[in-house]
Amino acid sequence: MRQAGAAVRIDGARKAPRRPEPARAAVASAPACGRDGLDGRNGRDTRDARDAIGARCSARRNESKALGNERLQIADKPSPSGGFLFFNGVMLKTPMPTQHELEMVTLEELVPKDHLLRQIDAAVDFEFIRAKVAHLYCADNGRPALDPVVMFKLLFIGYLFGVRSERQLMREVQVNVAYRWFARFRLTDKVPDASTFSQNRRRRFTDTTVYQEIFDEIVRQAIKRGLVDGRVLYTDSTHLKANANKGKFDVVKLEQTPAAYTEALNAAVDADRAAHGRKPLDRDDDEPPSSKDTKLSRTDPDSGYMVRDDKPKGFFYLDHRTVDAKHAIITDTHVTPASVHDSQPYLDRLDRQRERFEFKVEAVGLDAGYFTPAVCQGLEERGIAGVMGYRTPNHKPGMFYKRQFKYDAYRNEYVCPQGQALPYSTTNRLGYREYKSNAQICGRCPVRSQCTNSAIAVKVVTRHVWERAKERVDARRLTEWGQRIYARRKQTVERSFADAKQLHGHRYARMRGLRKVAEQCLLAAAAQNIKKIAMLLARKRKKGPAGPDWRFVRMLLRLVSGLRCGFDYPLAANPQS
Template identity: 65%
Template structure:
């Protein structure tokens, strides 16, 4: 016999909020992992001590943001609607069933006004990393670094073209010293010092909506305005130890060494090895890794060459003579070292003119083969040899299980495909909170 259900929506029930939240819920594990009360002490100086209306508890505010990042809720209005009906969210925030949920504008205005220019997001991230270190979840022996793109909140059609000065690299002083030393050894005159007026000028595309984003044009990547999240992950439990945001026009290798030093100094890390993508395979990075005594393993990218042409590896470098030897036995002699750190070598056109491999070697009008070699190429070759060793292969294989998986989880589960806000500083806050939440989840699950 089929009966209509009796109305039960208005019955009085005696329950506690704690009973309604499953014991194995993720938020329970996170709440047991970290005491968030430190946030209140870190932002106390941003509030008036004896005047004004009672403020929303900053611990509740940031824990609400954590919920949004943990469960991939990008909209703050939608986040408040979810907190309204989700008892687990209420329990995590310390709200009773009858308590009023804060308005979305309260959170957004605090984020825009009160916390703008503060380091609270960085401090939260650092505190979570320190918590992971106390629980021995950070080994600090091997660090993996890579970058991923976040689509800027900007239409790629709305842009202007502006002339800009090409950004200078952090290692220019060391490079200039190496170039001058190399030129002196070869009896060359010193180069004129660099000046601000001699910096290269470039025409770049600037978004009229978000001018701080960068117009990305890369092989296999979408085209448009993006930001890059440069992330470093520890090799033990894939705890994120650093996240750094730049416009998409900044190459991966540019901030790497400075960010590596910053996190090692901040957390007292003493790595012995690093694993990097092929995009980091530059002479400056290899030189920097050797100076720091690190066993670097960097991926390989097949160089582009014209079909039918001899590759550069077909020419043998003779270190003791500082010359190159071509496949036909001719010697390419040193000519000069340019400002960018490249030594130039050239062949004798009289010999090349009668060479049977001339058409596969060069198409220059003067029938001269030219090669270049960086002053730090020795370090580059030594680092490149690491990827072929058993230790290097094992170290690099772990990269896809750490930093690549970290980015995959961030994009799939934590809304990391798109920049929620406009401006470099706000996107940086997004990446810091997303990384902190990923670390919280890993700590909670590992300790559980």
């Protein structure tokens, strides 16, 4: 006798194991079209049940197919309205073949009223460009050239909307009515060829200051609109990846360019040595400048190999950017290879802004990369309060920190943690005073291993001739005023770089060579300023003249409370420590 659950064969096919009696009730309640319904007592009953189930399933499929055909027939019927149809009781709008229809339309109607380019066109005057480049065009010879105003407008479109390729930019202008409206092209006008930009760049604008002059004029327009006051400036740098392979380079010896403050430093060193009874250092003008082994890219030799903590390694450029605190308008941009330290070009670029735009700079906010004796001293000589970040110096575990050696200004010496004096020894060429300990005393010191590893048991502590300026800047950072000034860095210059990278294609150098990358940075900064000016003025127009002058009210409240601060940003007299 066959045991329940054993497998049986029906028509040559292996059947599933027979289920126990209690499971038959569950099988009987299963769906009619399921295979689980096949459980006849013999093969004939099973075939009959299977045929019945198949007939029912086939009927359902035919019914569904007929319903679908009916729906398709309804959908295929032409709609009485011409642009709508009813599908399963729902009215749908269908596209009609209108590509060849003739319509009476203007570009003015097609561009939205709140489009960014409309706001820019209403806020910024570009006609000055024509006068800036007039001397580079021939008035009575050659074919008519593309209007320089139109050409720079097209370039600004590319930077505003993050179109990295000029060839792609022309394809976008071909189909974008807002771009055509801004450039004053009709719908049927042929757009310029992409080579127009490269040819003008190579043959007309090379070795000129056109890009810098255009950028400066846009800043002046912002100043005239009251969007820039030049009282507080923020400066920082960001890296742009050069169009070069980081693995293809040559190691060459490059001459080190003397720093801009070298003459001032030499004078300070000689004066300090004379004050301590030392002779001036001999400096041979005919001595060749120092050189250093440097990685030079074979693809883009102007770029610099960047090696910084928490930064990618490779060939990059640095964009040194300064923004005004009032509305984060960019007031300066300067490009260097990534191997140049942030502090080197800073003072020269600051002086340029003060001279070019007549800024009365009262304070600057900088990160820790600018916290050098030369920058701190230069700011004090210019009467500018500097607020800079602090970077913890490298420290060897188990050794004393430099701050544990106290400086005695009256005796001009350092005192070690054990109370021993380190008197002045000399002032070197780099501007550092050297304070040396007594070898006989240090040799018997119980904590010598925590102080120095010198074989002659001499501890040397250095102090720059401009160290006092650094100490005053660092003390200012710790004040409430300094903390408010420094906190606005992320709202101004860091935000400016974030927008540039995220929205305006500022992560990569589009071209090769320092001059061309400088052109890219100037146009990108000008485009950001144009956008900022347009949006600020549009916001003012939207608010209207009605309502109280809250700027004036808040300023009065702060004056009453005794805070010597401005409205848009914290500003007070230069606090001295």
